Amino acid sequence: MTETHPPFSTTASAPPMRQPRRPSAATLAALLADLTPLLGDRITTAPGILEQHGHDESWHHPAAPDAVCFPHSTQEVSRVIRACSHHNIAVIPYGVGTSIEGQIIAERGGLCVDLSRMNAxxxxxxxxxxxxxxxxxxxxxxxxxxxxxxxxxxxxxxxxxxxxxxxxxxxxxxxxxxxxxxxxxxxxxxxxxxxxxxxxxxxxxxxxxxxxxxxxxxxxxxxxxxxxxxxxxxxxxLPEAISSATVAFDDVAGAVNTVIASIQCGLPLARIELLDALAMKAVNQYSRLTHGEKPTLFLEFHGTHAGVREQAKAFAELCQDFGGSDFAWATLEEDRQTLWQARHDAAYAAKQLRPGMEFWATDICVPISRLAECIAATQLDVQATGLTAPLLGHVGDGNFHLVVIFDRDNQDELETLAAFNQRLVARALAAGGTCTGEHGVGIGKREYMASEHGDGWEVMRSIKQALDPQGIMNPGKLV
Structure with a gap:
């Protein structure tokens, strides 16, 4: 694949957006005085609660808010935001803290609005x-x-x-x-x-x-x-019939080409995921499975009993064309749940490859026709850098991840990883793809927004300015 890496522009000519400063003690006290009659003990500055709400599951450095509140209704959220607007204090919404691009990190302090109790x-x-x-x-x-x-x-x-x-x-x-x-x-x-x-x-x-x-x-x-x-x-x-399977390949190219062929011929797959050999090693160890340590597709068919059988037969024939073997079928609910739970746990499984280290999950997405060459170029890059980076992918829609396990205290390794991630994003953009297929922007991908969107990024900034002129809504994220 010929790589033409666009420069990562930050459009220096654009004026900076308004963002609130971290509130002073007096400003925070005034906000608490306004909201305590409404929320009672559902607004707090307890250090343990602040720490809990200052990080997500990403590798980014945590930053705690100045206060956390737990509203029960839309009307309470409205009154909370009106108070924050009056005092020019940042508002950071919080769900359960599972984001992985720093979306809930309170870089400028402010009030974290925890919505977990609005769960009806x-x-x-x-x-x-x-x-x-x-x-x-x-x-x-x-x-x-x-x-x-x-x-x-x-x-x-x-x-x-x-x-x-x-x-x-x-x-x-x-x-x-x-x-x-x-x-x-x-x-x-x-x-x-x-x-x-x-x-x-x-x-x-x-x-x-x-x-x-x-x-x-x-x-x-x-x-x-x-x-x-x-x-x-x-x-x-819920479909009448569901059947899951795994199929192994000698190399990643065979697995990816099978996926591309199945999509292009219109095979109605419900799920199709790729794990490379290193990812399979991690999954086997973490989830106590016994799959071969080879590039493997996890797949699932939904439909009628007859339709599922036809889909499975057609896919098996495609796999043979690209070197697929070792089919393992899971039709019982318990077996399917075990299979997909192992896939969902793959990022945590990867951490066990280097105990005590952190993970940096990349997240690019490219047109399906460019997927094979993009993965091939990325794997060569991984080999050249020596990074520990198992590959996982929602490859049916061109989205794949590398779960890079790294030592935050090793500056050389951190710089190598940062440069690798920039090349990865540039590769995706050159292929007509995106810097994030599903994780979002947060603070982790905001430096790539201008390169990906061009003048469209300025339109986004204009929308932000129009709807949030004070810049209090989750400042510093996305734009």
Whole structure:
């Protein structure tokens, strides 16, 4: 692959956006005085609570907020934001803390708004295949609630993330190739804006041509435009039959080319994931499995019993064309759950390759036709740098990750990793891809936004300025 690495521009000509300073003791005291009558002991400055809310699961350095509050309703969130606007104090929304690009790190202090207690499933409308939930509801909580309805919510990031956080980062997961990301699965939102206004972004109709698409403006905004306090999401019917499998290959190229061929011929896969040999070694050790330590596809078929059999047969024939072997089928629910839990735990499994070290999860996505060459070039880069970097991928939609295990105290290793990540992102952009397929921008990817979006990045800045002129909503993230 010929690599043409675009420079990473930060558009130095653009004026800096307004951002609040860390509040003084007097300003913080005034905010607490305003909000304590509303929230009582649900607003706190306890050091342990502040520390808990100052980091996510990323490698980025933590930074604690000055206070944390736990609202119970949209109206309370509105009053909280109005108070923060009055005192010019930053507002950082918090779900369950599973983000991995520093989205909840309070670089400028401020008030962390923890939405975990807003965890009610408001209504399930099975006849319309939709549900309305509060932002603190987690994906597993929702699916547990739906068990008797024959429906499920499809978006499945590895962590048991909150629905509000998933919408805010435009999350996806292993089911994306068939069911889509949060972008395709949210119908409407209730959002509290930077001035405290409560906005309903849409209705429950499956399509609308009425004005700007505010719903999708807020999905992926990472709390920089407002705080999501309610979501109406699509549900899907549980398939009649589900069959999962693993298949091993002698090399990554064979596995990736099988994926590309299956997508291009229209095979309706529900899930298709790639783990390279090092990732399989880690998964075997962590999850106590016995798969071969070879590049392996994890896949799943949904449909009727006859349809699943036909899909599996067609995929098996494609695998033979590209050197696939050692099929292992899992049709029982328990076996399938074990298989996919191992895939979801793969990042934590990778940490065991170097105990005591941290992980830096990369997250690029490219057009499916460019996936094989991009992975091949990336693996050569990994070999040249000597990094410990197992590869994982939602390869059905062109998204793959490297879980790089590194020693934060080793400056040479850290510099090598940072340079490697820049080359990786440049490679993705040169292929027509993106610096982040699903993790979001936060503080980890913001330096790449100008290069990826060009003048579009300035449009984003203009939107931010218009909707949050004080810059109090999750400052320093995304833009």
């Amino acid at each position: 499933i408001v209504e399930v409308r099975a006849e319309d295949l939709d549900a309305t939930v509060q932002p603190g509801v987690t994906r597993t909580q929702l699916n547990h609630h739906l068990r008797a309805t024959g429906l499920f919510f499809s978006v499945d990031p590895g962590a048991d993330a909150s629905m509000g956080g998933m919408a805010s980062t435009r999350a996806s997961g292993t089911n994306t190739v068939r069911y889509g990301t949060m972008r395709e699965n949210v119908l409407s939102l209730t959002v509290v804006m930077a001035d405290g206004r409560i906005v309903q972004t849409g209705g429950r109709a499956r399509k609308s041509a009425a004005g700007y698409d505010l719903t999708h403006l807020m999905i992926g905004a990472e709390g920089t435009l407002g705080i999501i306090t309610e979501l109406t999401v699509k549900l899907h019917g």
